Amino acid sequence: MQTPDKITQKTGSQTSLLEFLMALGKALISAGISVVDITSILERIACAYKVKAEVLIFPTVLLVKLGETESAPLSASNQKPGLIPLNQVSEIYKLIYQAENAEISPEDGKKRLKQILTEKHRFGSIGTIIGYTLFSIGIGMLMRFSPEQILVSGAFGVIVAFLILFGENQTKVSLLLPVIAALIVSSLFFLGMKEGFLTGTFIMLIPALAYFLPGAILTTGMFELASGEIISGASRVISGAAILLLLLFGLIVGLEIAGLPLQQLMFISPSNTSIWWIPYIGVLVFGVGMYLFMSIERRDMPWIILILYIAFMGEQVGNHFVGGFFGGFLGSLLMAVSGTLTERYDHGTPGFISILPAFWILVPGSLGFISLASLVGQNYPAAINNALLVTMTIVAISLGLLVGRVLTEPLKVEK
Incomplete structure (x- = not known):
């Protein structure tokens, strides 16, 4: 007793x-x-x-x-x-x-x-600005933008980095950051197009606004739904959709401020570079940007770079041999498996940290932004078709995570 x-x-x-x-x-x-x-x-x-x-x-x-x-x-x-x-x-x-x-x-x-x-950001405000600039440039390279368009993406990235720092400790302001960032960047871009200083399409805004694109939120939400966490999964999916709508609102208002006629907008892909190796360098530039922007530990960085390339190559191989949906699935599957394996081998770099940056490589959120932005040009059939494309892409990436989790479950050992 x-x-x-x-x-x-x-x-x-x-x-x-x-x-x-x-x-x-x-x-x-x-x-x-x-x-x-x-x-x-x-x-x-x-x-x-x-x-x-x-x-x-x-x-x-x-x-x-x-x-x-x-x-x-x-x-x-x-x-x-x-x-x-x-x-x-x-x-x-x-x-x-x-x-x-x-x-x-x-x-x-x-x-x-x-x-x-209570630990602070490792690189401070300067590191945040430089990191986000490289983050934007890297995504522009991944999207095969021309050199001039990549520089524009980097310039807009600097503006967004300052906005992120401004709202860092102001909760109420941070809730409006997606709208504010989309409004300012799109206004400058469309004004530049109107005056003839810039050429391209709204797709050039994606690298600078990529931080706000809820690809990881939507994918995690779908993963939770597939795992039986209905309330949490549904909440994340709704939250991600709301963020996309906020970005769309900022883009539309920016277009109205610029006074650019809708008929002048070409809702097609911008002129892309034909240099095949640009995206592969872009992965590295993006990774370095994440290192500075997200305050990553030095010992975690090699694993993050490795998994970025694994996810990117998996997506490219899947796209080439089967199609876009399988590319997202394969990239996500390899990302999940390699993240678990590196966590087991390194006994320190968590799988969550090593795979988080790769969500921006797979870019499900940007596809959602493109589909919603089709509404700006009143291209409703294209918007509906793209929305379906986004949904299936997110499902493919979520399924890859789920299958990767099942495959690696027996490999998990006590730390």
């Missing part, structure tokens, strides 16, 4: 563990990790401390029950706008690996997590 002291000690230990799991779960939700993975992580940690956990997670709410101790509902929305720096996410996963082996007490784990979340 347990003494009152032992019962009190056990209850206190469970309370500390519960507080640690709640704080950790909130941080992981803020990082944008799927509820499927967060649930698995929290349950493994509880098991390591010899406690059975029941976890209920929604995109902004977290509930955890350990034995007879149950948490109150916790609002788990990100307190700061935007994605948290990836150096913080990397350190959080180090803490997770320790907790999964019960190598750190819940009290120390909570203190360590608090320290991690």
Whole structure:
């Protein structure tokens, strides 16, 4: 029979563990990790401390029950706008690996997590601006833009980088950033076209606005739906669609400000470069941009570059031999498998960090922007056709993630 002291000690230990799991779960939700993975992580940690956990997670709410101790509902929305720096996410996963082996007490784990979340961006404001500029240039190279169009993409990227920094610690402003960025960039672009300084189509706006394109959100939402997380998955899909509509609104208002007649817009692909190796260099430029912009740890960078090329090559091979949908599926599948393998081999670089940048390589969000922008030119049949194309592309990428997860499940080992 347990003494009152032992019962009190056990209850206190469970309370500390519960507080640690709640704080950790909130941080992981803020990082944008799927509820499927967060649930698995929290349950493994509880098991390591010899406690059975029941976890209920929604995109902004977290509930955890350990034995007879149950948490109150916790609002788990990100307190700061935007994605948290990836150096913080990397350190959080180090803490997770320790907790999964019960190598750190819940009290120390909570203190360590608090320290991690106060760490600053590794490269500061200058690194953010340079990184996002390279990010935009890299995507322009991936889309085979001409050299002049790539430079324009980089210039617009500088403008958007300043806007991102402006809204960094202002939650209300950050909610409007997609509209503000699309409005300013599109106004400048369409005015440039009207005055004859710029040539091209609205597709040239994609690299500068790519950060706001919800490709990762939509794909994660579809992945959660396929995994049975209906509420979370549906919430992400709706959120992603809303962001696309905000971008579209900003683009339309920018067009109206410029006063450019619709008939002057050519809703076709811009004149692309014929240099075949430009996209391959673009992957590297994009990766370096992500390194600076997203504050990635130096030790994580080689794996990220590797998986960027794996996802890109997989998509290219699939597109060439079968078609676009299979290209998205194959790129996503190889991305998921290689991310898990590198996490197992390196024992430190999380799969989430290594595959996150590759979502922008697969670019499902930009396709959605293109389909919605077709509405600007009142090309309704094209808009409907493109919307279907976007949906199937996101399904293909989500299916690749799901199949990759199934294939790599037996390879997961304790850290």
